[in-house]
Amino acid sequence: MNDSKRKELVFFGKITAGITHEIKNVLAIIQESTGLMEDILAVTPDEAFPHKDKFHTSLKRILGQIDRGVNVTTRLNRFAHSPDHSPASLDLNEIAEQMVLLASRFANLKHVVLKSSPSDPPLVIKSDPVYLEMALFESIEILLNVTGSGGKITLSPRKIQNKCVVGVGCEDTVLSEEDCLAKITSSERWASLQGTMAYLGGTAKAFGLAPEILLYLPDAINPK
Amino acid sequence: MDRMKILLVDDEHEFVTTLAERLELRNMKVSIAMDGETALGIVERDPPQAVVLDVMMPGLNGLEVLEKIKALDPKIQVILLTGHGATKDGIRGMQLGAFDYLIKPIDIDELIEKLNEAVKRMI
Numbered sequence: 001m002n003d004s005k006r007k008e009l010v011f012f013g014k015i016t017a018g019i020t021h022e023i024k025n026v027l028a029i030i031q032e033s034t035g036l037m038e039d040i041l042a043v044t045p046d047e048a049f050p051h052k053d054k055f056h057t058s059l060k061r062i063l064g065q066i067d068r069g070v071n072v073t074t075r076l077n078r079f080a081h082s083p084d085h086s087p088a089s090l091d092l093n094e095i096a097e098q099m100v101l102l103a104s105r106f107a108n109l110k111h112v113v114l115k116s117s118p119s120d121p122p123l124v125i126k127s128d129p130v131y132l133e134m135a136l137f138e139s140i141e142i143l144l145n146v147t148g149s150g151g152k153i154t155l156s157p158r159k160i161q162n163k164c165v166v167g168v169g170c171e172d173t174v175l176s177e178e179d180c181l182a183k184i185t186s187s188e189r190w191a192s193l194q195g196t197m198a199y200l201g202g203t204a205k206a207f208g209l210a211p212e213i214l215l216y217l218p219d220a221i222n223p224k
Numbered sequence: 225m226d227r228m229k230i231l232l233v234d235d236e237h238e239f240v241t242t243l244a245e246r247l248e249l250r251n252m253k254v255s256i257a258m259d260g261e262t263a264l265g266i267v268e269r270d271p272p273q274a275v276v277l278d279v280m281m282p283g284l285n286g287l288e289v290l291e292k293i294k295a296l297d298p299k300i301q302v303i304l305l306t307g308h309g310a311t312k313d314g315i316r317g318m319q320l321g322a323f324d325y326l327i328k329p330i331d332i333d334e335l336i337e338k339l340n341e342a343v344k345r346m347i
Contacts, residue, residue, distance in 0.1 A: 021280070021307050024307055024328055024329065025236050025239065025328070027329055028236070028239050028328045028329035028330070029236065029238045029239045029242065031329045032238075032239060032242040032243050032246065032329075032332075033238075033242050035242075035246055035332055036242050036245055036246050036249075039246055039249050040249075043249075066329065070329060077307075
């Protein structure tokens with residue numbers, strides 16, 4: 001990535017990260033206000049407030065949504081900081097979990113569940129965060145066109161023959177092995193993924209049976 | 225038992241006033257300040273046992289305020305509030321003498337636990 005492209009990404013990231021802090025402040029105020037209502041309800045006798053249970057249920061629901069909002073903005077904040085440093089030390093479990101959360105909306109639209117299956121021990125590589133996130137997202141997009149409604153896509157970092165790999169696999173496809181492989185490798189996204197992986201110094205391989213894309217990643221990227 | 229004396233410092237008015245109300249409901253004596261200069265004035269006039277201090281504030285930032293509080297009275301315990309992605313501020317704060325740091329939005333029970341621990345250390 002050239003310097004001017006990185007400068008643009010850092011700019012977008014900085015503004016986005018700043019806004020996530022503002023959203024967090026909003027969520028913090030809603031959380032404290034909700035908490036205060038709960039505190040007051042707790043000291044209010046049941047007979048003095050006949051709708052107490054309904055209020056408790058609603059407040060609990062609001063707190064649940066605050067947690068959800070905090071989780072999403074935290075991930076968005078980390079994502080926005082991705083262009084800050086390259087190469088950077090990256091925990092593949094963290095990156096996989098992050099992409100699951102950030103790409104869930106796209107999967108939900110197709111009624112597909114995204115999840116990650118962490119490696120133990122965690123695998124840490126030196127790579128370009130933006131390009132690695134792009135590679136994972138492109139793989140997810142490719143498989144969203146292979147798996148059917150109700151399917152599941154799993155991101156699983158692991159070692160294969162001593163190499164760091166992130167597997168992006170799906171279940172519940174109705175296609176045959178050949179059709180599946182053809183659908184993966186003939187898509188425009190597949191060509192784009194090849195370019196992304198070349199930048200990272202790695203390769204992407206596709207398998208049609210139990211459809212999976214394996215992203216082979218070097219331990220350290222060559223500085224560009 | 226004496227009420228715990230706390231100073232809350234955050235430039236978000238709604239946040240700081242609501243949190244103060246919640247802590248007062250738990251029998252704490254709470255003062256609030258929305259900037260570092262006001263906070264330092266309160267620390268000089270009516271020293272609290274512990275300060276809950278936001279790191280990201282206009283004017284003097286939380287780490288600068290922390291250093292000044294510690295210079296005024298090293299016994300006062302400070303708990304920093306940081307945002308996600310700003311963990312390094314929390315760690316830097318602890319190097320400067322903060323008791324601990326919490327990430328916003330905070331859990332009230334966790335804050336109270338930290339305040340109790342902090343005040344015990346002061347004694």
